[in-house]
Amino acid sequence: MPHQASYHDASLPEVSGQARVQHENGDSHGRFRDQVPVLGGIYLFTTNIKGISSMRLHRELGIGQKAAWFMLHRLRDAYENETRQFFGPAEVGETLIGGNRSNMSNRKRKKLREAGLGRGTDGKTAVAGVKDLDTNEVRARVFESTDKKTLHPFAKDNAGKKAAVYTDDATVYGSLPFAHESVKYSVSEHVRDMVNANVIESFWALMKRVMKCGYHKLLPENLQRYVNEFAGRHNARGSEAIDQMGKMVRGMEGRHLRCEALTADIGPHNGAQ
Numbered sequence: 001m002p003h004q005a006s007y008h009d010a011s012l013p014e015v016s017g018q019a020r021v022q023h024e025n026g027d028s029h030g031r032f033r034d035q036v037p038v039l040g041g042i043y044l045f046t047t048n049i050k051g052i053s054s055m056r057l058h059r060e061l062g063i064g065q066k067a068a069w070f071m072l073h074r075l076r077d078a079y080e081n082e083t084r085q086f087f088g089p090a091e092v093g094e095t096l097i098g099g100n101r102s103n104m105s106n107r108k109r110k111k112l113r114e115a116g117l118g119r120g121t122d123g124k125t126a127v128a129g130v131k132d133l134d135t136n137e138v139r140a141r142v143f144e145s146t147d148k149k150t151l152h153p154f155a156k157d158n159a160g161k162k163a164a165v166y167t168d169d170a171t172v173y174g175s176l177p178f179a180h181e182s183v184k185y186s187v188s189e190h191v192r193d194m195v196n197a198n199v200i201e202s203f204w205a206l207m208k209r210v211m212k213c214g215y216h217k218l219l220p221e222n223l224q225r226y227v228n229e230f231a232g233r234h235n236a237r238g239s240e241a242i243d244q245m246g247k248m249v250r251g252m253e254g255r256h257l258r259c260e261a262l263t264a265d266i267g268p269h270n271g272a273q
Contacts, residue, residue: 037061038071039245045075046244049237051214051229070259076225078251079232082139086132088163092155092173093200094146097211097223098124125220127227130158131200138203140231142224148172168197203234222262 040061044052058068128151129140139158143150151172159165165178168185181195190196207230211218218226236244 037063041068041071042075042245042248043241045072046233046236046248047241049233050210051233053214070262073222073225073262074252074255074257075248076229077255077257078248079228082137082235085160086130086137086158086163087134087160088178089133089166089194090159090163091131091133091166091197091200092129092151092159092176093167093197093204094126094128094143094151095204095208096124097127097208097218125223127204127223128154129200129203129231130155131203133199137235138200138231140203140227142220142227146172148175152176166195166197203230206230 041057044057044060052072054065054069054072057063057072058065061068063071126143126146127140128143128146129138131138141154143154152175155165155176155178159178161178163178165176165180167173167176167180167182169182173180173182181192183190183192183196190198207227210230211226215226236247239247
């Protein structure tokens with residue numbers, strides 16, 4: 001498994017000797033020096049299995065925090081969109097992303113009350129996922145709701161027609177067009193033979209733990225990119241660092257995410273994003 005390395009670690013792939021020499025000599029001219037922070041950013045992004053914050057990245061690379069924040073979002077956006085369907089068996093599940101009301105400030109709670117949002121699922125964002133138990137790959141996407149019209153097409157797009165699909169006993173999964181079985185959480189049944197939803201739940205648990213500990217402010221407008229990061233890193237975790245970097249570079253082709261698109265609807269940048 002790739003280790004969590006520093007940009008200054010000796011194991012950093014030597015992509016260009018000229019680039020490293022010009023960077024170490026402080027040469028501010030030439031295109032090679034400009035490429036070094038990007039290559040270092042890709043390396044740190046792919047080899048830190050629990051993610052890396054913009055604060056740490058800006059210290060490691062010697063660039064501004066805002067530049068590091070923008071770089072990370074562009075890297076998240078570069079994960080390739082897989083279209084191959086899973087042959088199964090596969091687990092389908094969903095989770096909700098959002099802060100606990102008890103941990104919010106009085107100002108934030110007042111704002112939610114004025115918006116007519118109560119407790120529970122109000123004010124939270126839904127994320128649905130499919131995990132193939134054979135390949136251990138996962139696909140995840142942010143949705144506005146978790147009703148039948150949303151989850152059924154998502155499941156059909158990612159699981160083949162002959163795949164066995166396992167879920168919990170939520171009513172929305174009742175008529176999935178697969179060889180479908182479910183466990184009954186309502187009566188404390190979490191596994192029955194090979195049928196369970198614990199694997200996709202473990203992915204949600206890891207993703208939420210990293211979001212809580214590593215990233216202190218996640219906005220709904222950018223949540224899909226964070227989900228792409230965790231799913232992409234999960235799927236590539238068995239590959240060597242250089243192969244992960246190569247896949248990341250291929251995913252960047254044709255993508256032109258601009259800073260204006262990231263900040264247009266989220267207000268002033270406050271250094272916590």
